[in-house]
Amino acid sequence: MADFLPYIVAKYNYWAALVLLLIGLYGMIAKNNLLKKVIAMSIFQSAIILFYVSMGDKKGSTIPILLHGHGEHGALAIDPSQYANPLPHVLMLTAIVVGVSTLGVALAVLQKIHRVHGTIEEDEILESIEE
Amino acid sequence: MTAAQFPILILIIPLLAAFAISLFGGRRDKLAYGLLLAAMSGSFYAALQTLLLVLETNIPIHYRLGGWAPPYGIELVIDHLNAMVLCLVSGCALLTAIYSLPTVRAEIPDRIHHYYTLYCLLVTGLAGMVATGDAFNLYVLLEISALSSYAMLARGRGNAYYATFKYIIMGTIGACFYLLGVGYLYIKTGTLNMADLFRLLAEEEMQQSITIRIGFILIMIGIWIKMAFFPLHGWLPNAYTRASTTTSCLIAPLMTKVSVYIMLRLMFSVFSVEFVYGVIPWHEQIVWLASLAIVAGSISALAQRNLKKMLTYIIVAEVGYMVGGAWLANESGLAGTVYHILSDALMTLALFMAVGAIIHKTGKSSFAAMEGIFRKMPVTSAVFVLGGFAIIGIPPTCGFFSKWYLIRGGIETGQWLFVGALLFSSLINAIIFFRLIERAYFGDLSGHGHGPLPERDEAPAVMLVPMVVTAAALVIIGLYTSEIIGRIVLWTIPAGL
Numbered sequence A: 001m002a003d004f005l006p007y008i009v010a011k012y013n014y015w016a017a018l019v020l021l022l023i024g025l026y027g028m029i030a031k032n033n034l035l036k037k038v039i040a041m042s043i044f045q046s047a048i049i050l051f052y053v054s055m056g057d058k059k060g061s062t063i064p065i066l067l068h069g070h071g072e073h074g075a076l077a078i079d080p081s082q083y084a085n086p087l088p089h090v091l092m093l094t095a096i097v098v099g100v101s102t103l104g105v106a107l108a109v110l111q112k113i114h115r116v117h118g119t120i121e122e123d124e125i126l127e128s129i130e131e
Numbered sequence B: 001m002t003a004a005q006f007p008i009l010i011l012i013i014p015l016l017a018a019f020a021i022s023l024f025g026g027r028r029d030k031l032a033y034g035l036l037l038a039a040m041s042g043s044f045y046a047a048l049q050t051l052l053l054v055l056e057t058n059i060p061i062h063y064r065l066g067g068w069a070p071p072y073g074i075e076l077v078i079d080h081l082n083a084m085v086l087c088l089v090s091g092c093a094l095l096t097a098i099y100s101l102p103t104v105r106a107e108i109p110d111r112i113h114h115y116y117t118l119y120c121l122l123v124t125g126l127a128g129m130v131a132t133g134d135a136f137n138l139y140v141l142l143e144i145s146a147l148s149s150y151a152m153l154a155r156g157r158g159n160a161y162y163a164t165f166k167y168i169i170m171g172t173i174g175a176c177f178y179l180l181g182v183g184y185l186y187i188k189t190g191t192l193n194m195a196d197l198f199r200l201l202a203e204e205e206m207q208q209s210i211t212i213r214i215g216f217i218l219i220m221i222g223i224w225i226k227m228a229f230f231p232l233h234g235w236l237p238n239a240y241t242r243a244s245t246t247t248s249c250l251i252a253p254l255m256t257k258v259s260v261y262i263m264l265r266l267m268f269s270v271f272s273v274e275f276v277y278g279v280i281p282w283h284e285q286i287v288w289l290a291s292l293a294i295v296a297g298s299i300s301a302l303a304q305r306n307l308k309k310m311l312t313y314i315i316v317a318e319v320g321y322m323v324g325g326a327w328l329a330n331e332s333g334l335a336g337t338v339y340h341i342l343s344d345a346l347m348t349l350a351l352f353m354a355v356g357a358i359i360h361k362t363g364k365s366s367f368a369a370m371e372g373i374f375r376k377m378p379v380t381s382a383v384f385v386l387g388g389f390a391i392i393g394i395p396p397t398c399g400f401f402s403k404w405y406l407i408r409g410g411i412e413t414g415q416w417l418f419v420g421a422l423l424f425s426s427l428i429n430a431i432i433f434f435r436l437i438e439r440a441y442f443g444d445l446s447g448h449g450h451g452p453l454p455e456r457d458e459a460p461a462v463m464l465v466p467m468v469v470t471a472a473a474l475v476i477i478g479l480y481t482s483e484i485i486g487r488i489v490l491w492t493i494p495a496g497l
Helices: A003-011 A012-030 A034-055 A086-117 A123-128 B003-024 B029-057 B078-106 B112-131 B136-152 B160-188 B194-201 B204-208 B210-227 B236-242 B245-270 B273-279 B281-304 B307-327 B331-362 B379-391 B397-413 B416-442 B461-480 B481-487
Strands: B061-064 B075-078
Touching: A003 A012, A012 A034, A012 B160, A034 B160, A086 A123, A086 B136, A086 B160, B003 B029, B003 B061, B003 B075, B003 B078, B003 B112, B029 B112, B075 B078, B075 B112, B075 B236, B078 B112, B078 B245, B078 B331, B112 B136, B112 B245, B136 B160, B136 B236, B136 B245, B160 B194, B160 B210, B160 B236, B160 B461, B194 B204, B194 B245, B204 B273, B210 B245, B210 B273, B210 B307, B236 B245, B236 B307, B245 B273, B245 B307, B245 B331, B245 B461, B281 B307, B281 B397, B281 B416, B307 B331, B307 B397, B307 B416, B331 B379, B331 B397, B331 B461, B331 B481, B379 B397, B379 B416, B379 B461, B397 B416, B397 B461, B397 B481, B461 B481
Parallel strands: none
Antiparallel strands: B061 B075
16 A cells, blocks of 8 residues: 555556546446436546646646747747657547537437437437337 | 649538528528538538649658647648548438438438528538547547537437437547547657657657557547447447438448547557557457457347338447457458448448438338338339349449458457358358348338339439449449549558558
C-alpha cells in the first residue's frame, strides 16, 4: 500500500480519466433512462478528451505560443521541454466537435423516441414494442 | 487534371457533392438524384484509375495532403488491399445510388435531398477510412461515416429510433475505445502516422511494452464493436432491419466490410505479424470466438421469419468468417479473408437489393412476401437465388472460392472447430435459402393451390439494372478468381507470414 499511493499520486491525471471513463461506461450500460445514457456517453467522451489533453502537459510548461520571441528572453518557449505539446490539444479540438455532433444526433433521436413511445425509460419502451 | 490527384478525388467528389445537393437538390428530386449519380460515378472512376495505377506499378501510392511530408502531414496510402476496397466502396455506392430513387421516393418523400446529402457524407467517410494513412484521421472519418449512418438509419420504419439509439451508444463506445487505444500508442511513440508507427513499434522495447499491448487490445475491441463481431453484435440486427431499403443496401454491405479492412490494416500496417500472432498469444482463442460467431449467427438467421432480419444475422455470421480467417495466422486464411471482403460485400448487396425490391413491390417483409415471387418478379428472384447461392458457396459464384480458401486455411493450421463452423454455416444457409426458393417457386403448398395465378409485376428498370450488374459480378468475379488472387490478394499478404 505504501508503494501504491505514490504510484497513484504520480499519475493522478490518468487515474482521474480512468475513473471518469468507468463512470461513463457504467452509465451507458446500466442506466434505464435513455437521457442518462446520453449523459454517460458525454462523460465517457470527456474522459478521453481529458486523457489526451493531460498527456500533452508538462511540469512548469507554458502554452505553445512564441512568447517574447524577439526580446531578450527569446529562448523562453522555443525549447520543446518548456511548452506543452500542442498536438494532443489540437486533436482534441476535433474530438470535441465529434462529441458535440454525436450528442446532437443522440438528443434528436431521443426526442423522436419520446414522440413515438411517449417515454424515455428503456423498460417501458421495450414493453410498448412487444405489445 | 493529372493522374496524381486521383486518390484524393475519390473522397473529395462525394464531399463536394454533399454540399451541392444540400444547396440545390431541394428544388427538384431529379436534380438531387442526378448530382448523386454524377458524384458516385466520378468517385468510382477515380477509384478504378487508382486501382489500375497500383496494379501497373505494384508499388503503393503515397498522396501527401497539402504537400506536407509525413509524419507531420497527413497522407493517403493506397496499396493493393485498399485500392480494391476503395473500388468496392465506390462501386457499391454507385450501384445503390442508381437503385435508390423509387424506394427513397416511396419511403422518404419529403426530404430527398437531405437524405442524399447524408448518403454522400457516408461514402466520403467510408472511402476516407479506407484511404487514410493516419491513425487519428481514421478516427475522424470513422465518426463522419458513423454520424451520417445514425441519421440515415433513424429515418426507417417502426421503432427505428430506438434501434438507432442503441447503435449510437454502441458505436460511440467502439469509436472511443479506438481513440483511447490510439492515445496509448501516441504516448509511447509520439506519432500518429501509420508507417511511422510501424517503424517505431518494431523495436524490441515497444514489442515488450504493456502500454502498447493494452493499446492494441483497446483498438481491436473498438473495431470489433464497429463490425458487430459476436458477442458485440447486439446493435446490428435491429438497426439494419428497421432501416429504409436504400439505407440497408448501402450500409449493410459496406460498413462491416470496411471495419474488417481496418482491422487488417491496423494488424499488419501499424502492428506487425510478429506482434499480432507472437507477442499477443491469443489468436487461437479469437478463431474459436469467430467459430462461435459463425454458428450463433447462422442459427439466429435460421430462426427468423423476417427477410431483412434473416440477412442481418447472416452478416453477423459472415463477420465471423472474416475475423476467423484473419486470425488463422497463415496465408490461405488471410487470402480468404481479403477475398471474402470483396465477395461478401457483393453478395450482401445483391441480396439486400433483391429483398428491398420485393418489399417495395409487395409491401410485406415476412417470408409470406416470397410466395409466387418467381412468377411475379422473375428477374428479382433470379438475383435473389444467385445471391443465395453465393452465400451458401455454390460454384462458380465467388462465395465458393472465398470459403474454399478459408477452409483450406483452417485445415492447414489444424483449426478444426473453424472448419466445422464454416461447413455447418453453409449447411444452414442452404436450408434457409432453399426453403425460401421453394416458397418463391411453388407458393404456399398447404393453402389454396388453385387460386388465380399472380400477375407479372416486376420492379422498375432503375432497380433491376444495378441488381443484375451485382449478380453478374458475383459470377464474373468467381470465374476470374485466380487472376484476382494473383494480381491483388497475394500482394496484400504481409511479409513474414
